[in-house]
Amino acid sequence: MALILYGVVSLFLGMATTLGPVPRITWEHKEVHLEHFQEPETFNYSTLLLNEDKEILYVGAREVIFALNSLNISEKKQEVFWKVTEYQKTRCAEKGKSKQTECLNYIRVLQELNDASLYVCGTNAFQPICDHLNLTSFKLVGRNDDGKGRCPFDPAQSYTSVMVDGDLYSGTSYNFLGSEPIISRNSLQNPLRTEYAIPWLNEPNFIFADVIRADPDSAGEDDDKVYFFFTEVSVEYEFLGKLMIPRIARVCKGDQGGHRTLQKKWTSYLKARLLCSVPDKNLFFNIVNDVFILKTPSLKEPVIYGVFTPQLNNVGLSAVCAYNISTVEDVFVKGKYMQSTTVEQSHTKWLRYNGEIPKPRPGACINKESRAEKINTTLNLPDKTLQFVKDHPLMDDSVTPIGDRPRLVKRDVKYTQIVVDQVRALNGTLYDVMFISTGKSNGRGNQYLYAGSNAGVVQSPVAFCDKYSTCVDCVLARDPYCAWNPHASSCVHIFKESETERDWIQNISGDASSCSDKVREHSLQHTFKHGSTAELKCSQKSNLAQVVWKFKDDVLKVESPKYRLLEKALLIFNLSEGDSGVYQCLSEEEVKNQKFSQVLAKHVLELKKVQHTTLSPTQPSTRTEGNGEMLKTSVVATEGSAAHTSTAPIVSVATSRIVTNPIVPDLMSTVSDMEHSNSLAEVPEKTLFLKSNDNSLLMFLFLFFFVLFLCLFAYNCYNGFLPDQCLKFRSAMLLGKKKPKTDFSDCEQSVKETLVEPGSLMTQSGDHPKPAHDTGYETEADCGNGHVQHDEEHSHSYKEVKDKPFDVKCELKFADSDAEGD
Template sequence: MALILYEAVILFLGMATAFGPVPRITWEPREVHLVHFQEPEVFNYSTLLLNEDKDVLYVGAREVIFALNSLDISEKKHEVFWKVTEQQKTRCAEKGKSKQTECLNYVRVLQQQNDSLLYVCGTNAFQPVCDHLKVTSFELTGRNEDGKGRCPFDPAQSYTSVMVDGDLYSGTSYNFLGSEPIISRNSPQNPLRTEYAIPWLNEPHFVFSDVVRADPDNANEDDDKVYFFFTEVSVEYEFLSKLMIPRIARVCKGDQGGHRTLQKKWTSYLKARLLCSIPDKNLFFNIVNDIFILKTPDSKDSVIYGIFTPQLNNVGLSAVCAYNISTVEDVFAKGKYMQSTTVEQSHTKWLRYNGEIPRPRPGACINKEARAENFKTTLNLPDKTLQFAKDHPLMDDSVTPIGDRPRLIKRDVKYTQIVVDQVRALNGTLYDVMFISTDRGAVHKAISYKNGMHIIEETQLFPNFDPIQTLLLSSKKGQQYLYAGSNVGVVQSPVAFCDKHRTCVDCVLARDPYCAWNPHLSLCVDIFKESETQQDWIQNIGGNASSCTDDVRERSLQHTFKHGSTAELKCSQKSNLAQVVWKFKDDVLKVESPKYRLLEKALLIFNLSDGDSGVYQCLSEEKVKNQKFSQVLIKHVLELKKVHPHTPSPAQPTTRTEGNGEELKASVVTTQGSAVYTSTTPVVTIATSRIVTNPIFPNIMSTVAGIERSELVPEVPEKTLFLKSNDNSLLMSLFLFFFVLFLCLVAYNCYKGYLPDQCLKFRSAMSLGKKKPKADFSDCEQSVKETLVEPGSLMTQSGEHPKPAHDTGYETEADYGNGHVQHDEEHSQSYKEVKDKPFDVKCELKFADSDAEGD
């Protein structure tokens, strides 16, 4: 409960934070060139492996592995099916799993072991198995190695793996129930794993793993390091419910385990908290969803990018935090350790350890300093150091992000995967471009610079909004693609859509380091696809488009309308950060006026008159760093047809004329792109005295095709036209409906006796047709109840007093005290009389105040 209140408070405070930057442009799948791959009856394309030397993309799906052309993934090169037997499915179903979905083989590990073999593992109906796949023949070798500790049992369980020099490093669960998490190295020579202890791993959810190589030119470097990223239940913070903490763990590639202590276990295993929060808002992001390590030639300059969400994410917040790898190493090499202490008998509490630290430092790789002390391998480490490492795997210090805050915070979106590319712009500056996928099948392309974060574009990769499960980025400049895998297929997308920017201002305002404006070709080009670049190409990541010239080829459309109609002038712009401004005769239109209405992609002008003729310009105004940049998107030339006076001759038939006796020549203008097509109809005259236009249907106003008629219409008086134009049938129908409804209500209330006097007479007449009704039925009914006694029942055989009959006005069976019907002839005759005449009793019913007779 305390955790829930805590999370509610921090999320409430987080509501004050900004929604985050808005993607400047949103691309739909039909607007850009995307390549799709999907096979019938195949699902879960969640494992991707790219071999750029051979231009092959390997895809691991459910019960099948594909080899695709990485330059065009629609071209399938090879495939191999890897299915489970019916016997295995049956045994899996007996354990309570779904035979149709869970008890199949989901490919979860797909790693390049060498040039000729791929190492693959699958869930195999909850009996994980691993094998080798021959690259040339694309066949499985059939080794069927035990996959426990390398691949998850359950396809829904979290896992991660990375191949380092032929050895598979993995983080997954070691048993069927998923209750034994493990980080292991599967090596024939020296396999290692973590301890089965809560301080080492406490219900982790693995998301990523990768290796960071040591710099061979740096004499102080110690060893290659493999990093694991996961979210686990906290042991150091006390709450009534589980508090999740994002972690980074590290092991050394040269670790060989201990000699006596930690045999076949990691001696270099350490973990620390990844801190991603907004300090001034007290908002913490506790769940890590994905990690990407942007590696550089100097390993200390590598940057870790992570996607985080709050634990109770009911407001849809996502954050991207970046960490220097040097900061991580400082925490492991110089930070304080935490230790567990027992308080109140069974309660365990974790506190900072301030005692003496053994030498060599526990959890450290074998470095230059350790070798100087004659510790050549971890097998030579003293037991004191190994025991300390076993009892103190958790660091007290947290890994803080660059700038002590997230680089990007976005609301109403859940980020799932991230990859990062480092791009050198035309000015020589390096920019980190992030590609972040969402659970709605889209990818956000964002760039970080000194003044903040900018989302260049949003691309919808999957039209059905399927969540993206895997994201992969190629590194070949000029042939660089983004690959996304989901449950339904794989999509290949270019990293930039430079050719979609039509103008120089639009190209520069995109702030895309891949794109630049080529003034010689008047095109926005991908600088990495060009053989050479020139100095006069225009690119500005800050968004300053003042270098662009005004030689823009503006589209101009011509329209012809008639007086009193409504004009619809269309204008659409892609930038979500721009504002549309309309100008008429070089003056800004005030769309607040009742004459104009600004829609999302159009301008409506009502009741056109001579003063509305002219040139209308649609401009896009975008503000960047207090600078406003405008560009004309389209021009509309509006013209009204002139009307000429016309007097009909006696010899001519009567024609339709305008109210002022003027004829109208109709012109229809249709546009497609920048072309204008005009067709002129014969001159006709219009009989109506006024033209009634409907602004709800502006497309009708743009043409007068309805006026084109071959026959002449006789003149009709204005009053008749007015009556015809006002159809009263609807009003008459409504009147009749409510009148009939009123009569039904009156009849119903009258029949129920809710209405007095005359209504009662009407009811009696309808029921009997003979008796005269009384004025007040309720009083009569009471009198009958008190005095009316059934004939022949003044005294029953048992001597009981008779009960008054209850006449409700309906034909009912006789009411007897004992609940049984008598059968003697005398009573039968009297009952027949009563039944035939239900109101003909000894008391004569008169009016409301009369009494019953004869008692």
């Protein structure tokens, strides 16, 4: 299971107008400790419910419900299985569903009914069912309520639910095919649902639902409201394809439906578009993936956070937009309505309604103003108002985000979940921290985040304060959860510590000038062979910092071809004596025109050579340089081109060759300083011989094979085994000893006389001999060297021809003969 969570401070999000600020630090899964929970043969841990007071995390999976310790989810407290019967599986399979996967019971609803029980629902092999879970015995009561309209039939269908004062508000599908979406209130006294009509819901994908309580101090005595968030196919516009629109819908908790019109239907249902875009870049995010409503006592009003993506997300963009709840209410209470219309040759199907609006205002909750007009319940609303809201559920105005633009825009990632926490820093300032994930993130504790997936559940802390090892790093993190404790020299979680008097260092703006800690620098010693390549490693975690290398306290120009800067290392090619020295790797991070530097790594590079001298049989000697000191090298120096870090003590020796016999030399190693001979490593004689004589041996072998090659070449050339150019060379070399014929007429005539059919040189009738057919081949018979029988006269003429020099394969003017001409 892969999960990416990181915190983003709202102050830092002001940079989000461009395509995306990056988190300062990205922790990989292997770098942090996360608690996991997983049971064998159990899948789809998709429904999470956190009870912070009891420190229990309830998990709804496939055919089982777990109760886990919220402080350590690897500890399972209780479990209860909720499986379907074999008969139900068979009936489900007969309808074309998979008996192994779809025809099971997927837990989709986990809501707190009261302190003693949970309200739970499951798909139950495409026959949704609901029950009560007793938290004391952790067993199902067995009510088996019909789950239609409360839980989806298909485990792959979208859904959302929220429990409000004992009534379950849900958005799901009402039938087996998933073609009838509804938003309903499941109540024994006043069950309500949406009208089954396209203007009300058009292929919605339900995301989130929550309740916003009315301000008890409000003079209007307003009602509580339940908000639903979903993405649906647009009804305003009609194109060749389906245009998706993010929506927010609202219903009033006190709604009881209409008396004649909209019986058992919502009279307060209205919906509007959620606008999330970057106008100057022509970016529109019209798919809402998740919503979280931040409600804290310190806030004057709740804030809605939503995660969005474009419909055609071929560039992998994600955005986070925030909305004030007052902006939403202004749209529903004061905004214009839309009306269906027929316009020829236009893709627009709904326009703004500019006519008279009935009173009381359609879709409004029953409040003090309504009660003043003797309308104490929705059952008293006039039919004109009810008919208007039935035909005009869509608002013309859109809900615009805070600042008229996203809080965050990020490329190459798809955000699917968001959780927001509000943190008070040490200076008393409140910060909204967003936890955004690419996985399924369903719950938040005071100190932990919980995420469920198909494979299991993972628990992550809200901050990784202990991962910051220096004061500068801790402050530059700008994490309101973390502060630097100078007494303990550690970065601590401010809500986990119990100290009353705190002189901790924290600055959300990133000013780390108050840090005075000095980091102990550890140097790494390196010894390299001349001409090799060094790899000096340096790793830094901050995505906002720049790595700077210094050599002998001067900034290193890594643009030179001699250097190559990698992500976590520096390569130095063709090492020489001038490259010896101290290399420092620094991390430089600029915050508000202040630059903060930290030394990440320090490397000391030394180049050493192994020197060899030859000693006479009677007088050993050593080689000295400059000041007379003997040149020493390390026997542990690397032979390859890669860098090597030596952690063991370096042993230096000088090697020499001593000849003790003029005929049979004796090879041994000597040490210049005899007092330290016991501490030196012994080197085999054969190894020393190869090191001291390898150049001479190679030169000897080279000369030997070169002379051998010349001899073979001359021999083959002389015998005519090589091509034409070689024969020319041979003729030139033998020109002084053998004079070629100046006239080739006799030779040509001999060739003509030879290239005839042997049996027809002289016929009985006295005819002239016939030329032989040119077959393209030279044969012994054609050249007079065959075994055909002839008379003496003919044999004599063949002998004369045979003795004449020619080479059919070569041009005659380059022919050569060993016989002297007449």
